[in-house]
Amino acid sequence: MSWDPRSIIDLGEFGDPFPTLDTGVEKLLYMAREKGYEAQVSGNVRLEGVTRFAVSQVTQHHDLSTLSFSLVLYKDGRRASANTTLVDDLVGLMKQAEDGLNSSPPNKFDQGFPSPRQSELIDLSAKVWTTDERADSVIASVNAAEEINPDVIVAGTSSTVTTFSRILNTEGTDVESSSSGNYFKVNAIVGPPESRGYGQEETQWRYDAPSFETFAREATRTAVDTLTLKNFKPGEYEVVLGPRAVTDLMNFVQFGTGPVGFHEGTSFTSDRLGDQIFDEKISLHDLPRSPSKAFFTRLFDGEGVPTQDRVFVHKGSLEFIPYDSFTAAKYLGDKNEATGNAGGGFFGGAFLGSAVMESGVKSVREQIAEVGDGLYVKSFWYNRFTDRRRGGLTGLTRNGLYHIKDGELAGAVRNLRYTESFVRALEPGNVISVGKDSRMFMFNTVPSLHLGRYRFSSVAHSME
Amino acid sequence: MSSIIDEDIMAYALEKGQSYAVQYVDVKWMSRDSRSLNVKNGDLEGNSQSKSQGIGIKMLVDGGYGFAASNIISRESIDKIANRAFKVARASGRTMKRPITLAEEPVHVDRVQTPIRKDPLTQPLEETISILVDASKAADLDDPRIKARNAVFSAWTDHMVLWTSEGTRIDQKIYVTGGGVDTLAVQGSNVERRSYPASFRGNFATAGYEYFEEIDLVSIAPKATTEALQLLEAPHCPPRNDATVIIKPSQLMLQLHENGHGFEMDRAYDYEAAFAGTSFMKPHLVDELMFGNELITIYGDATHPRGLGTFYYDHEGVQAQKTTLVDEGRLVGYLSSRETAPLKGWERSSGSARSLNYARMPLIRMTNINLKPGDWSYDEMVEDTKDGYIFDTNVSWSIDDLRLSFQFGMEIGWRVENGEITGLIKKPSYTGITPQFWNSADAVADEKSFQMYGTPNCGKGEPGQVMYTGHGASPTRFRNVRIGVVQE
Ligand SMILES: [Zn+2]
Numbered sequence: 001m002s003w004d005p006r007s008i009i010d011l012g013e014f015g016d017p018f019p020t021l022d023t024g025v026e027k028l029l030y031m032a033r034e035k036g037y038e039a040q041v042s043g044n045v046r047l048e049g050v051t052r053f054a055v056s057q058v059t060q061h062h063d064l065s066t067l068s069f070s071l072v073l074y075k076d077g078r079r080a081s082a083n084t085t086l087v088d089d090l091v092g093l094m095k096q097a098e099d100g101l102n103s104s105p106p107n108k109f110d111q112g113f114p115s116p117r118q119s120e121l122i123d124l125s126a127k128v129w130t131t132d133e134r135a136d137s138v139i140a141s142v143n144a145a146e147e148i149n150p151d152v153i154v155a156g157t158s159s160t161v162t163t164f165s166r167i168l169n170t171e172g173t174d175v176e177s178s179s180s181g182n183y184f185k186v187n188a189i190v191g192p193p194e195s196r197g198y199g200q201e202e203t204q205w206r207y208d209a210p211s212f213e214t215f216a217r218e219a220t221r222t223a224v225d226t227l228t229l230k231n232f233k234p235g236e237y238e239v240v241l242g243p244r245a246v247t248d249l250m251n252f253v254q255f256g257t258g259p260v261g262f263h264e265g266t267s268f269t270s271d272r273l274g275d276q277i278f279d280e281k282i283s284l285h286d287l288p289r290s291p292s293k294a295f296f297t298r299l300f301d302g303e304g305v306p307t308q309d310r311v312f313v314h315k316g317s318l319e320f321i322p323y324d325s326f327t328a329a330k331y332l333g334d335k336n337e338a339t340g341n342a343g344g345g346f347f348g349g350a351f352l353g354s355a356v357m358e359s360g361v362k363s364v365r366e367q368i369a370e371v372g373d374g375l376y377v378k379s380f381w382y383n384r385f386t387d388r389r390r391g392g393l394t395g396l397t398r399n400g401l402y403h404i405k406d407g408e409l410a411g412a413v414r415n416l417r418y419t420e421s422f423v424r425a426l427e428p429g430n431v432i433s434v435g436k437d438s439r440m441f442m443f444n445t446v447p448s449l450h451l452g453r454y455r456f457s458s459v460a461h462s463m464e
Numbered sequence: 465m466s467s468i469i470d471e472d473i474m475a476y477a478l479e480k481g482q483s484y485a486v487q488y489v490d491v492k493w494m495s496r497d498s499r500s501l502n503v504k505n506g507d508l509e510g511n512s513q514s515k516s517q518g519i520g521i522k523m524l525v526d527g528g529y530g531f532a533a534s535n536i537i538s539r540e541s542i543d544k545i546a547n548r549a550f551k552v553a554r555a556s557g558r559t560m561k562r563p564i565t566l567a568e569e570p571v572h573v574d575r576v577q578t579p580i581r582k583d584p585l586t587q588p589l590e591e592t593i594s595i596l597v598d599a600s601k602a603a604d605l606d607d608p609r610i611k612a613r614n615a616v617f618s619a620w621t622d623h624m625v626l627w628t629s630e631g632t633r634i635d636q637k638i639y640v641t642g643g644g645v646d647t648l649a650v651q652g653s654n655v656e657r658r659s660y661p662a663s664f665r666g667n668f669a670t671a672g673y674e675y676f677e678e679i680d681l682v683s684i685a686p687k688a689t690t691e692a693l694q695l696l697e698a699p700h701c702p703p704r705n706d707a708t709v710i711i712k713p714s715q716l717m718l719q720l721h722e723n724g725h726g727f728e729m730d731r732a733y734d735y736e737a738a739f740a741g742t743s744f745m746k747p748h749l750v751d752e753l754m755f756g757n758e759l760i761t762i763y764g765d766a767t768h769p770r771g772l773g774t775f776y777y778d779h780e781g782v783q784a785q786k787t788t789l790v791d792e793g794r795l796v797g798y799l800s801s802r803e804t805a806p807l808k809g810w811e812r813s814s815g816s817a818r819s820l821n822y823a824r825m826p827l828i829r830m831t832n833i834n835l836k837p838g839d840w841s842y843d844e845m846v847e848d849t850k851d852g853y854i855f856d857t858n859v860s861w862s863i864d865d866l867r868l869s870f871q872f873g874m875e876i877g878w879r880v881e882n883g884e885i886t887g888l889i890k891k892p893s894y895t896g897i898t899p900q901f902w903n904s905a906d907a908v909a910d911e912k913s914f915q916m917y918g919t920p921n922c923g924k925g926e927p928g929q930v931m932y933t934g935h936g937a938s939p940t941r942f943r944n945v946r947i948g949v950v951q952e
Contacts, residue, residue, distance in 0.1 A: 050927050064927070103589035386873050
């Protein structure tokens with residue numbers, strides 16, 4: 001018996017969106033056909049519950065449900081798109097897209113919508129996390145944090161998201177996909193206003209809730225540790241990056257691997273498909289159909305093309321560039337070379353959103369034990385490209401930077417800014433080991449990494 | 465097509481909200497209409513329009529906030545939203561150790577909108593597309609190093625109807641228009657991009673289509689192409705620790721933006737600790753801390769004509785204001801909301817709470833964070849510079865969670881020697897510590913070279929809220945700046 005993507009929506013709680021959704025998408029496709037257009041239509045449901053807490057209490061509580069439609073029209077190389085949440089004005093949506101199409105000059109690369117492809121339906125649903133359970137997670141976190149330090153200020157987020165999409169096009173595609181997932185994060189602050197310690201733990205989760213108490217205690221311990229700081233000079237250090245730091249670097253690897261940058265020459269991937277870019281210990285999979293491994297999962301992409309689990313970096317060598325149907329037509333000459341990575345909407349581009357790094361055999365403790373003199377980075381913050389072509393980034397350490405001396409943590413260090421390229425950081429020979437314990441984040445699931453050197457450029461969290 | 469919410473529905477929703485045991489309730493209907501066009505190398509690669517509309521109910525129950533929203537606007541749907549808002553408010557209320565109290569605000573009954581000459585969403589699309597095609601083909605030098613010439617147009621309206629249990633009834637429509645061009649030049653692994661009038665989809669203003677026409681993309685596009693090619697050949701920005709740098713408004717605006725986050729009162733009081741971070745400008749430092757030297761006065765000004773952060777009322781129904789944040793160097797104020805102003809004993813919110821759309825609770829957002837002009841003419845400032853650099857047009861930005869350690873990259877720089885501009889430099893970057901940096905300013909140019917820029921993409925909050933803010937400045941000279949941090 002195959003999975004029904006519709007079973008993910010609790011009709012009693014949110015009302016039944018399907019009659020409106022089905023009538024809507026079918027009507028739009030019918031109208032488009034009648035008018036002689038090729039069309040891609042989607043109906044989307046998004047349910048979101050977000051409980052934010054700060055100063056040890058709930059500060060914001062969103063509860064959202066959205067039904068929206070999007071329509072892309074195509075005729076003879078001309079294309080336009082429109083989307084709306086005005087669910088009872090689909091004639092208006094059609095008119096807007098039609099006006100757009102009639103004003104668009106043809107694009108010589110555009111081949112229209114991808115041909116239909118079927119694929120197996122897989123259950124991508126997560127445990128339902130209710131409003132009250134989320135409020136309870138806040139109370140549990142605050143109580144656990146206060147066990148470690150009674151004056152701790154606790155903040156964080158407990159949230160849950162469910163999405164459903166039905167996508168149809170005039171080529172014959174008619175597919176459905178749904179997915180859900182949860183997120184928990186806890187921050188701890190201790191100490192006087194002028195010199196405070198900060199800690200944080202977070203994870204995305206699907207089936208088993210993390211222990212909120214364990215996370216809260218761990219964040220509070222980090223905050224207490226970082227009350228007293230050693231000052232380190234900028235420079236190159238041997239590092240162990242915890243999973244929360246690795247996820248940030250991987251986000252840039254993934255989002256730097258798009259088709260436009262690859263072909264225009266602005267990406268670290270440009271001219272390097274098939275090259276050994278990273279150390280052979282680095283293997284990366286994109287697993288949108290593996291809900292136990294990756295958080296961002298979907299059966300079909302934004303154009304209704306089936307997603308696919310695949311390797312994109314094999315033993316350090318870059319094996320794969322994602323395409324949507326437009327970039328496939330423009331750069332490869334065939335819209336059906338689309339890889340199932342489309343963002344959706346109008347020429348949305350393509351991206352790798354479900355990366356999983358192959359893990360190694362060492363725990364973070366064991367990796368730290370192998371460092372003579374270096375730094376342990378729990379997490380990075382505010383990372384930005386400085387040079388896309390070389391994978392150059394700048395960013396900061398946050399929520400836990402420690403000195404490692406003779407294989408042991410030897411006190412917290414004042415936060416540093418890094419200016420480093422992920423290509424250089426992960427290059428052959430610089431990856432000493434990959435950790436064994438992975439954590440699931442929004443766009444990737446990654447373990448810790450032990451790197452030979454990492455370049456820090458200035459001191460942060462300092463008035464001087 | 466219903467373009468504005470029925471008053472009966474607003475009344476029903478407010479009444480429904482008030483039927484629960486609430487201390488305060490507001491009903492916010494918002495409608496966002498937008499249009500976005502992208503042309504690359506003469507080909508249209510994006511023509512999309514979007515409408516989002518819905519209703520949200522916010523309640524204060526037992527000192528805790530609850531919010532629920534939906535895009536289905538019917539009595540039945542409103543019953544569901546009100547019930548869910550109450551449920552989540554009560555769940556929040558259980559956790560409250562310090563119940564929320566709201567700063568007083570006069571009751572406003574008003575209808576307002578951005579003054580425009582031409583509605584950017586009803587202009588014929590063909591006309592805009594043909595301008596973009598012309599702009600992306602301007603200065604077609606047939607040079608193989610040019611990989612892309614982009615021209616873009618964006619516009620949106622945010623229409624809000626806000627009714628509160630205190631009697632406020634506001635109907636406000638904000639118009640935003642923007643556009644820009646950029647050229648990408650690539651030679652081997654050498655990549656340069658040059659944009660006008662600003663990077664990342666150009667510049668934006670609260671204005672009508674006339675603003676897009678004034679930008680005049682077709683005229684400015686050739687300069688982007690010429691400079692992108694020149695930058696390929698230019699020397700790198702050298703690493704120096706003691707440089708004199710004149711920063712032009714299209715970069716200084718992002719410095720003001722990133723430092724501006726530190727004036728958000730929710731950050732100063734740790735409400736954003738879990739995501740955006742806090743601020744080094746702690747509450748006890750107000751009236752004490754020297755943010756900069758006496759040349760530096762910074763306003764949060766929601767009333768600046770055409771600023772991208774300009775409006776009449778914020779999304780809590782507080783009237784727009786001009787707030788002094790830094791007065792001749794000294795920290796004197798914050799951007800606040802009705803919830804946060806009382807934390808410092810202030811009687812009124814600064815009117816800075818805005819939400820992305822109907823489906824979000826308002827957060828404290830920057831308005832227009834503007835640097836007060838000085839008395840230098842720009843030309844005299846350059847002539848007065850013996851050994852220095854001029855930086856312009858942001859491409860990269862990063863700052864720590866206390867808003868202290870920053871690093872910026874720009875598209876373009878110029879070398880200044882003995883008061884003369886002597887050539888281009890590529891990939892300029894600078895880094896510093898916020899109060900040190902603003903204390904090192906030694907010349908601020910006058911009103912004549914003051915320019916407003918918009919950042920349309922400022923992210924904050926969970927669930928995420930993208931907001932548009934404005935930043936105005938005149939070119940300003942700083943001493944002892946560390947530059948050239950980013951090397952190959
Ligand atoms: Zn921002």
